[in-house]
Amino acid sequence: MTDTATPLSTARPSMALLVTLQRNRLSWIGLALIAAIVVMAVFAPLLAPHDPIKQNIIDRLEPPSAEFLLGTDSYGRDVLSRIIYGARISLMIGFVAVAIAMVVGSTIGILAGYIGGLFDQIVMGVVDVMLAFPTLLLGLMIAAMLGASLENLIIAIAVTEMAPFARVARAPTIGLKEREFVAAGRVLGFGPLRIMGVHILPNMVSDVVVLGSLWMASAIRTEASLSFIGLGVQPPTPTWGGMIREGFENILTAWWLVVFPSLAILLTVLALNILGDALRDAIDPKLRSENAA
Amino acid sequence: MSASPAGGLQVRHLTKHFRLGGFFSGRRQLIQAVTDVSLDVAAGASVGLVGESGCGKSTVSRAILRLTEPDAGEVSFDGTDVRRASRAVLRGLRRRLQFIFQDPYSSLNQRRTIRQTLEEPLRVHRLGTRAEIRERAAAALAEVGLPPEAMQRYPHEFSGGQRQRIGIARALVLGPEMVIADEPVSALDVSVQAQVLALLDGLRDRHGLSFLFVSHDLGVVRHFCETVCVMYLGRIIETGPTRAVLDQPAHPYTQLLRDSSPVPDPARRLAFARNDGEMPSPADPPSGCAFHTRCPHRMPVCSERRPELKPSAPGRSVACHLFD
Amino acid sequence: MSEPVLRVEGLQSEFRIGGQWYPAVRDFSLAVEANETVAVVGESGSGKSVTALSILGLLPAVGARIARGSVIFGGRDLVGLSEAELATLRGDAIAMIFQEPMTSLNPTMTVGDQVAEVIRIHRGTSRKAALAEALHLLEEVRIPAARQRLHDYPHQFSGGMRQRVMIAMALACRPKLLLADEPTTALDVTIQAQVLALLNELKQSYGMSILFITHNLGVVAQMADRVAVMYAGEIVECAPVAELFAAPLHPYTEALLQAMPRVDRDSAALHPIGGQVPPLTAMPPGCAFAPRCPLRQPQCERHPPLVPLRLGSGHSLRCFVRAAMESAA
Numbered sequence: 001m002t003d004t005a006t007p008l009s010t011a012r013p014s015m016a017l018l019v020t021l022q023r024n025r026l027s028w029i030g031l032a033l034i035a036a037i038v039v040m041a042v043f044a045p046l047l048a049p050h051d052p053i054k055q056n057i058i059d060r061l062e063p064p065s066a067e068f069l070l071g072t073d074s075y076g077r078d079v080l081s082r083i084i085y086g087a088r089i090s091l092m093i094g095f096v097a098v099a100i101a102m103v104v105g106s107t108i109g110i111l112a113g114y115i116g117g118l119f120d121q122i123v124m125g126v127v128d129v130m131l132a133f134p135t136l137l138l139g140l141m142i143a144a145m146l147g148a149s150l151e152n153l154i155i156a157i158a159v160t161e162m163a164p165f166a167r168v169a170r171a172p173t174i175g176l177k178e179r180e181f182v183a184a185g186r187v188l189g190f191g192p193l194r195i196m197g198v199h200i201l202p203n204m205v206s207d208v209v210v211l212g213s214l215w216m217a218s219a220i221r222t223e224a225s226l227s228f229i230g231l232g233v234q235p236p237t238p239t240w241g242g243m244i245r246e247g248f249e250n251i252l253t254a255w256w257l258v259v260f261p262s263l264a265i266l267l268t269v270l271a272l273n274i275l276g277d278a279l280r281d282a283i284d285p286k287l288r289s290e291n292a293a
Numbered sequence: 294m295s296a297s298p299a300g301g302l303q304v305r306h307l308t309k310h311f312r313l314g315g316f317f318s319g320r321r322q323l324i325q326a327v328t329d330v331s332l333d334v335a336a337g338a339s340v341g342l343v344g345e346s347g348c349g350k351s352t353v354s355r356a357i358l359r360l361t362e363p364d365a366g367e368v369s370f371d372g373t374d375v376r377r378a379s380r381a382v383l384r385g386l387r388r389r390l391q392f393i394f395q396d397p398y399s400s401l402n403q404r405r406t407i408r409q410t411l412e413e414p415l416r417v418h419r420l421g422t423r424a425e426i427r428e429r430a431a432a433a434l435a436e437v438g439l440p441p442e443a444m445q446r447y448p449h450e451f452s453g454g455q456r457q458r459i460g461i462a463r464a465l466v467l468g469p470e471m472v473i474a475d476e477p478v479s480a481l482d483v484s485v486q487a488q489v490l491a492l493l494d495g496l497r498d499r500h501g502l503s504f505l506f507v508s509h510d511l512g513v514v515r516h517f518c519e520t521v522c523v524m525y526l527g528r529i530i531e532t533g534p535t536r537a538v539l540d541q542p543a544h545p546y547t548q549l550l551r552d553s554s555p556v557p558d559p560a561r562r563l564a565f566a567r568n569d570g571e572m573p574s575p576a577d578p579p580s581g582c583a584f585h586t587r588c589p590h591r592m593p594v595c596s597e598r599r600p601e602l603k604p605s606a607p608g609r610s611v612a613c614h615l616f617d
Numbered sequence: 618m619s620e621p622v623l624r625v626e627g628l629q630s631e632f633r634i635g636g637q638w639y640p641a642v643r644d645f646s647l648a649v650e651a652n653e654t655v656a657v658v659g660e661s662g663s664g665k666s667v668t669a670l671s672i673l674g675l676l677p678a679v680g681a682r683i684a685r686g687s688v689i690f691g692g693r694d695l696v697g698l699s700e701a702e703l704a705t706l707r708g709d710a711i712a713m714i715f716q717e718p719m720t721s722l723n724p725t726m727t728v729g730d731q732v733a734e735v736i737r738i739h740r741g742t743s744r745k746a747a748l749a750e751a752l753h754l755l756e757e758v759r760i761p762a763a764r765q766r767l768h769d770y771p772h773q774f775s776g777g778m779r780q781r782v783m784i785a786m787a788l789a790c791r792p793k794l795l796l797a798d799e800p801t802t803a804l805d806v807t808i809q810a811q812v813l814a815l816l817n818e819l820k821q822s823y824g825m826s827i828l829f830i831t832h833n834l835g836v837v838a839q840m841a842d843r844v845a846v847m848y849a850g851e852i853v854e855c856a857p858v859a860e861l862f863a864a865p866l867h868p869y870t871e872a873l874l875q876a877m878p879r880v881d882r883d884s885a886a887l888h889p890i891g892g893q894v895p896p897l898t899a900m901p902p903g904c905a906f907a908p909r910c911p912l913r914q915p916q917c918e919r920h921p922p923l924v925p926l927r928l929g930s931g932h933s934l935r936c937f938v939r940a941a942m943e944s945a946a
Contacts, residue, residue, distance in 0.1 A: 180400040181400055183355075184394060184400055187392040188387060188391075188467070189388070190414075199402055199405075203402070203404055483832065484660060487888070488891075490878070491886075491889045515880055516883075551880060553809065554880045555833065556880060557877055557879065559839075559859050559862055562838070571808065
């Protein structure tokens with residue numbers, strides 16, 4: 001006598017992220033800041049008051065004024081406009097580098113975790129060696145080897161960030177591999193690719209994505225550092241790190257050349273960290289309890 | 294090994310030992326989880342596999358399907374050698390020989406809807422057009438007594454009993470002939486357990502399914518299985534028709550197991566026979582008969598030589614020196 | 618008749634869900650006499666564990682509360698007591714053992730120290746004296762090689778042995794009342810038989826009462842003198858054990874007994890109970906079991922009280938239909 005009319009509970013929409021945003025005021029600030037910076041980058045041509053690469057020797061090294069809100073640099077270029085355009089580069093580098101690192105690193109981590117055995121030990125050995133390098137040093141080595149350009153910078157930063165993603169992807173894979181629904185998949189004839197891609201990956205993607213936000217902040221900092229050393233994007237393309245480098249010579253007399261790009265980096269990194277924390281709060285307890293229930 | 298009867302499962306001398314520790318981590322240990330297990334499940338039959346934790350029954354169930362690879366032994370289903378099957382042959386076998394898991398809370402992928410969970414096996418095995426797959430999945434869901442609205446939902450929206458039904462639907466959607474069920478009702482309340490057992494009863498009758506039913510609950514096994522195999526520390530120590538084995542157990546361990554199972558009848562309070570001692574570790578099994586350390590009928594030979602599983606009566610076998 | 622060891626009257630415990638308070642246990646009244654084992658049996662969602670926690674004031678501080686009722690023990694109402702006062706009682710006059718011994722024992726303290734700790738806190742003895750007493754207790758619960766095992770850690774014990782350690786800790790101060798919340802559910806059946814036998818023996822020799830909470834009717838039949846059956850937060854039937862099993866009156870008790878497959882008898886057709894336990898947030902106003910009850914009648918829209926069948930019989934029932942049938946008989 002089975003029960004044909006088993007009543008179902010009313011469906012509960014999964015709005016964990018919005019709930020967290022509602023509850024956590026600070027996350028609003030993070031989200032707003034990032035949104036503002038993205039908007040600024042996207043609409044740069046409309047927002048920038050001046051051409052960022054047009055040199056104007058007459059007005060070089062002007063302090064902040066009505067015409068040049070954040071002053072001009074040693075070539076007479078408007079700092080504000082360069083910062084606005086610089087957002088494009090920084091955000092793009094940060095995003096693309098982290099995306100590459102996330103995809104490649106997670107794949108390595110999942111494969112290592114799923115296959116296990118000697119493969120896992122060897123791969124994780126290499127990952128651990130990479131993790132042992134200070135991020136900046138590793139990025140420096142790779143950028144120096146490849147040469148300074150936008151593409152190489154992205155590659156260098158991506159490589160430095162792969163190892164953490166590999167670690168973060170491997171741990172839940174090992175746990176999930178033992179879960180009964182994975183065994184069920186194998187019993188039903190699913191191959192390892194399907195199991196890794198369809199069953200294991202979605203169950204840990206939240207952990208990885210949260211890390212992505214935090215590592216994007218790190219990518220932007222690394223880009224700034226590498227550009228500061230001169231291994232980044234070459235002038236005249238404006239990047240925040242490059243601007244600090246150029247302004248460094250005149251730091252005692254033209255403080256605005258260094259302070260404003262630094263503030264831009266600071267705000268972006270801060271916003272990304274706040275957002276990352278908020279994402280982690282949103283993802284963690286809700287879905288953890290759903291997974292446990 | 295004689296050819297298995299049509300549609301039947303034959304397991305011979307199945308062995309699985311786990312190596313723990315070793316070079317870098319901890320003491321080297323050999324967990325003798327399953328040793329020399331042989332059993333048959335004829336088409337349409339329900340065979341119970343009982344024992345307490347550590348006896349190896351779950352490992353047997355998984356080794357048969359190669360969820361964990363056996364170390365030795367033969368497994369054949371309807372004449373096909375399962376152990377040596379290639380990936381393609383194994384895939385075909387997966388459609389005919391399915392598995393129901395114990396834990397309703399981890400046997401379903403939380404991120405997939407019920408529809409995705411039920412349709413995926415059909416899609417992977419390419420069993421029909423999209424419309425046909427949809428229909429088959431819907432039919433499987435209806436057979437386990439859940440309403441069609443359940444298709445869009447996620448597992449966390451269901452109770453334990455409902456999730457177990459979904460797991461059963463998933464096992465049946467490929468149309469198997471035989472199902473291995475590893476403690477399918479142990480995690481459920483009594484009333485829900487009865488619902489799911491009734492469901493399994495109905496499905497078995499309707500589809501002519503055979504079952505290998507792994508459980509620690511003798512009452513459930515008595516209800517569901519005509520034949521039972523009792524395991525202790527990795528070996529089968531008694532087999533026979535369930536009723537006979539439980540009413541007149543031959544092996545002293547079966548007797549202990551039966552006597553320890555509480556009966557809902559206060560007039561039959563257990564004698565609480567002097568039963569001290571615990572299951573030895575599978576990493577360090579006792580010499581001779583594994584049960585001799587706890588056996589009230591222990592004889593000198595029991596610690597020296599391990600008894601073979603031998604017929605003791607028509608249809609019944611026992612591994613005990615008392616019957617030698 | 619002497620005063621019962623424990624008397625619970627009209628206990629109602631509530632949880633806050635989504636901003637509103639919902640009762641998980643309602644109208645719970647039960648008395649436990651000296652040297653008596655009373656079993657509280659129910660499935661998940663019946664409220665049996667919440668009841669035990671409420672008695673000892675162990676409900677979570679946030680989101681749970683005892684809304685009304687009294688728990689009289691040793692002449693005092695435990696409901697009003699402060700945490701400090703309750704702490705002196707717990708482990709001393711009232712002890713509790715839980716289902717999962719691994720999480721109830723401190724993994725970083727030796728077993729001997731944990732048992733001794735209970736003794737020192739409540740009796741104030743020296744460490745040496747407490748350890749000696751702990752050794753004696755470990756021997757009483759029949760842990761082999763107790764002298765050596767005093768210095769072992771919980772993870773070195775098997776499940777059954779850990780449960781015995783818990784029992785030793787619970788009995789350290791000779792409590793008058795032992796609350797046992799599913800103490801054998803996580804154990805193998807042969808180990809369960811050992812632990813239940815041990816509990817019975819110790820109950821005799823220590824002269825204590827046991828409030829035994831379980832979902833397993835077989836265990837109830839083995840251990841209990843009296844049984845209270847819970848459904849959806851209420852006691853629906855309460856009777857001496859022989860009577861409950863021989864002639865269950867509440868439709869839920871009946872259904873539960875018929876749904877259990879037995880090892881000693883063939884149960885050709887199990888009769889499952891259709892439907893599910895109503896959620897806390899959607900409890901029907903009348904009889905909670907009515908939606909699933911084969912005997913349902915219009916009068917079951919009203920909420921039935923728990924009434925004794927015949928004066929002095931000790932058999933109470935919460936059912937209009939059956940109560941009427943019994944009094945007509």
